[in-house]
Amino acid sequence: MTQSEIIAQLQPIFDDLFMDKVELTPELTANDVEEWxxxxxxxxxxxxxxxxxxxxxxxxxxxxxxxxxxxDLIARRAVGS
Known part of the structure; x- marks a missing residue:
């Protein structure tokens, strides 16, 4: 699974957990999102x-x-689980 594919799967998880919409990008950090x-x-x-x-x-x-x-961590764990 590529990084882009994983981020696409992460988006609905973040949508469910965050009150405000958070557009996921590879560069996004927790410091960029006040609610995180x-x-x-x-x-x-x-x-x-x-x-x-x-x-x-x-x-x-x-x-x-x-x-x-x-x-990237998710990809490594998915392969190594």
């Missing part, structure tokens, strides 16, 4: 694990800096 806090990050992580049928290791998600990094 640590509690919402937990919800995002759980929803992504469920959607993609993967489990993240401790610290993996926190190490990502952008949506593109997160998509």
């Amino acid at each position: 806090n640590s509690l919402l990050q937990i919800s995002i992580t759980l929803a992504v694990e469920k959607h993609f049928g993967i489990r993240f290791r401790v610290g993996e998600v926190e190490a990502t800096k952008s949506v593109g990094d997160f998509a």
Whole structure:
């Protein structure tokens, strides 16, 4: 799965979790979105694990800096699960 394909699948997850529309791009970071806090990050992580049928290791998600990094991590976990 490509980064673009993963981001396209992430969009509806973000649409469900955020009150305001967040247009996902590979460069987007949590700092760019006022609503994106640590509690919402937990919800995002759980929803992504469920959607993609993967489990993240401790610290993996926190190490990502952008949506593109997160998509790349999802791709690696999906292949390595």
